[in-house]
Amino acid sequence: MRTETPQPIKLAEYRPPAYLVDEVHLTFRLEPNTTRVQARLSVRRNGEHAEPLVFNGERLKPVSVAVDGRVLAAGEHTIDAEFLTIPNLPAAFTLETEVEIDPENNKALEGLYMSGGRFCTQCEAEGFRKITFWPDRPDVLSKFTVRIEADRKFRHLLANGNLIERGELPGGRHFAVWNDPFLKPCYLFALVAGELDVLEDKLTTMSGRTVDLRIFVDPGMAGRATYAMDALKRSMLWDEQAYGREYDLDLFMIVAVRDFNFGAMENKGLNVFNSSLLLADPATATDLDYERIEAVVAHEYFHNWTGNRITCRDWFQLCLKEGLTVFREQGFCADMRGHAVGRIKAVKALRMRQFAEDQGPLAHPVRPNSYMKIDNFYTATIYEKGSEVIGMLKTLVGPDAFRKGMDLYFDRWDGHATTVEAFIECFAETSGQDLSDFFVWYEQAGTPRITVGGRYDETTRTLELTLTQTNPPTNGQETKRPVPIPVTVGLLDLEGRTLAFERDGQAVDETVIVLDQPEMKVTLTGVDAMPVISALRGFSAPVVMTTDAEPKERYVQLASDPDLFNRWEAGQDLAADLILSRAAGKPNEVGEERYAEAVGRALNDQASDEAFKALLLSLPAETDLALLRSPVDPAAIHDAREALRRRIALHLHDELRRLHTGLQDLGEFSPDAAGAGRRALRNAALDLLSATGRQEVADIASGHYHAALNMTDAIGGLNALMNIGGPAFEEALAHFFEKFQDEPLVIDKWFALQGRDPSELAIGRILGLTAHPAFDSRNPNRLRALVSSFANFNPARFHDPSGAGYRFLADQIIAVDRFNPMTAARLVDPLGGWKRLKPELGRLMKAELERIVAIEGLSKNVYELATRALN
Ligand code: TRP
Ligand code: ZN
Secondary structure: OOOOOOOOEEHHHOOOOOEEEEEEEEEEEOOOOOEEEEEEEEEEEOOOOOOOEEEEOOOOEEEEEEEOOEEOOHHHOEEOOOEEEEOOOOOEEEEEEEEEEOHHHOOOOOEEEEEOOEEEEEOOOOOHHHOOOEOOOOOOOEEEEEEEEEEOOOOEEEEOOEEEEEEEEOOOEEEEEEEEEEEEOHHHOOEEEEOOEEEEEEEEOOOOOEEEEEEEEOOOOHHHHHHHHHHHHHHHHHHHHHHOOOOOOOEEEEEEEOOOOOOEEOOOOEEEEEHHHOOOOOOOOOHHHHHHHHHHHHHHHHOOOEOOOEEEOOHHHHHHHHHHHHHHHHHHHHHHHOHHHHHHHHHHHHHHHHHHHHHOOOOOOOOOOEEOOHHHHOOHHHHHHHHHHHHHHHHHHOHHHHHHHHHHHHHHHOOOEEOHHHHHHHHHHHHOOOOOOOOHHHHOOOOOEEEEEEEEEOOOOEEEEEEEEEOOOEOOEOOOOOOOEEEEEEEEOOOOOEOOEEEOOEEEOEEEEEEOOOEEEEEEEOOOOOOEEEEOHHHOOOOEEEEOOOHHHHHHHHHHOOOHHHHHHHHHHHHHHHHHHHHOOOOOHHHHHHHHHHHHHHHOOOOOOHHHHHHHHOOOOHHHHHOOOOOEOHHHHHHHHHHHHHHHHHHOHHHHHHHHHHOOOOOOOOOOHHHHHHHHHHHHHHHHHHOOOOHHHHHHHHHHHHHOOOHHHHHHHHHHHHHHOOHHHHHHHHHHHHHHOOOHHHHHHHHHHHHOOOOOOHHHHHHHHHHOOOOOOOOHHHHHHHHHHHHHHOHHHHOOOOOHHHHHHHHHHHHHHOOOHHHHHOOOHHHHHHHHEOHHHHHHHHHHHHHHHOOOOOOHHHHHHHHHHHO
16 A cells, blocks of 8 residues: 555645746757756746745756756755755756656656657656756746757657757767747657658648648658648648638648557647557558548647647646647538538547546546646546537637637737636627636536426417426535536427527527526427427537437437437437337337338438448447446446347348448548548448348458458458457458558557457457567557457446456556556546446456555556545
8 A cells, every 4th residue: 555645736726836947958968778968947036035946857867956057066955756946046047957867768658768769758748857857837938949969870850949950970979959939838848869751741821931841750651641741731721711820830840659648749840649640541541540640630730829829827727728629620620521420420429438437436627626647637528528618618609709719819828828717708808798607617527417398389389498407416526506508409390391480589490598507498489380309409518418309209300300410319319218228128129120210211311421321320339328327237238239230230131231332442542531431331331230140241241351452441341250250250350460460550450459349258368468479568559459449448348247357457557557657547447437337347346446556656647546436
């Protein structure tokens, strides 16, 4: 057991920094095990009082500390495991420090480390303190000049900003000097050194400046960066058009690295990407990879304004940059690939990750008010719900005031570190609205529950809507206030035609009701026929809605709702009801047939596109269904869902076969939305067919796999074969490994696929894969490919009645925590669900959490999450 309990950091205790650093010169003498870092800082006292200087510094071997050119003696400063402290300082001075660090043995992948023989850095959130002594907090903004010296075999020497000098040095070494003219917090610092190939391009900005674009990748891989480059250029143009924001340096660089704790990082002028989110070609990347690359390239690029030019005052404000940047990213992706499909995918992800978080012990507000390790708060709540909150803000103030508010925000706060309050204030000003109630969305955790019911009066042709909201308690927040919930509502008649109506005397097809009280009544007039209520269109708020709609009304929506989100949602609601009643032992076979029939009709709708139809074919995820009832019996949900899949497959067998044959890729591969949509529908059809388990489908899947001309179809075929199991699957699995063994990103897919195998016999194979020679838990991609895919996307086996799944996850967390706490902590989440599970499973899961918490020397990261999961 650990002896001292780590103390939480609180938003309420924010104090401005005692010292600011206006300028810094850093010199790196790079060596894999003994890198020297010299820092010369212009420091200025920030407050009135001469407080001691306390700078962060961890895992640094100090060489010297000097103030105004004089080396400090032992009694003039102290250095412990976390801080450099110097008392008695003047109001302004130069601080010079030199430290030694060991990048090669840095397996936490924070600070300066080595990946694939190259040096790279990751400083967000608190990694810069592992590079040099520094006030490591986002409200200290400085101008950085960086000199890098290294052996010439590290051919490219990169840092933020502009290259101002480079040259040769004796002893086979060389150097480069970079200057970043923009003020930035240290978490945006980056350095990369090594042998790389580069893909180059140019872009002219709206003011006519030319920007050089460079993407650096492993030697031989430049051809796989073309899609990322294309996505980058489209992102840059989109930000000019949508937000009037142009890029501000003459050079923009991206570097791909294989060992990376997250997806990507927005360092000023030098983004660093996990190679899985950058490299793509048809043979090795799926359509989903292409889609994610486009989204993440845009996301990191958009941070240049929302995050870098304007950053966070403290880490509690993380959603200020992340939620807003996800919102901008989603706007871009919708414009690139279609609004309805984009929205459905965003909501699926929100439900699967964020709603689950809200229902578990790790629930926290979009702006938390306390944390132990900020790394633990890069969550779906901060990112995805943070984006939803911005979307509601836009709905509430309207698009004009929203855009003006963004302009005001950029004007007012450019070059500063600020808060969520300051951001919201901009929209209060441009809209003239009082947004103080809106702020509750940032402070209150949990998913609001709303109900929408209607009473139609034929004689007066009025519809009286009753809306309610409740806000269930979450861990640490027992009582809640109502939040303003924008509920977008439209009406259909029973034939599915749009039914116009009047709200406050105005004729409309659609209206936004702001539900800001526990209960509210709204009367719509001029309603000429018995209506079907289409509420929460476009998923206008991140809430769980229940209505008193009959299945027949849902079927009207599934066939004809002009709001495509609600059309899809109606199908999901119907399917969820059918699966849950089957799981509860009350199968509704007539209902299941009717559902299959309706899905078949929707597939034949000429007006909707293939990507949308693919989404219609996919049933709610097992994890989503588990959120709807407790105690959760994962096996029952899995079996019931499979039963419905089988019934749809049998019912629509001919139709699905026709789709599978008819949608085969002809001609050249294109990663665009239309091509991806066709492949998605074809693979979804095959996936459903495989639920029948028939030999005939195994043959089709085998043919599909071996004929695949791209990775999307290869994985689609393999997945269908896995659903059926048996020798054809074994053969294809071995073939796939053999074929791609030298392609790390593809071998990740090989592990991930097997991690998702739900068959009862799979558990032995999955647990055994950690002993496979290609498994390497030091590489986060490989680790997550197996362990996260298993724990998050294979509920049937993760919740194996033996408890072996929980034990496996806990073993991995404990092992990885010894060298990479940030990544180990990101595996804890699936263990948070024990309270909602049926008791015999919940007990087994809880025991694993207790085992973790008792480990000697556990990191703060894992300790924080595991203890929260337990209480
Ligand atoms: N800021 C990054 C993003 O938005 C994510 C990030 C945070 C990150 N911490 C990190 C990435 C640590 C890598 C490692 O995309
Ligand atoms: Zn981000």
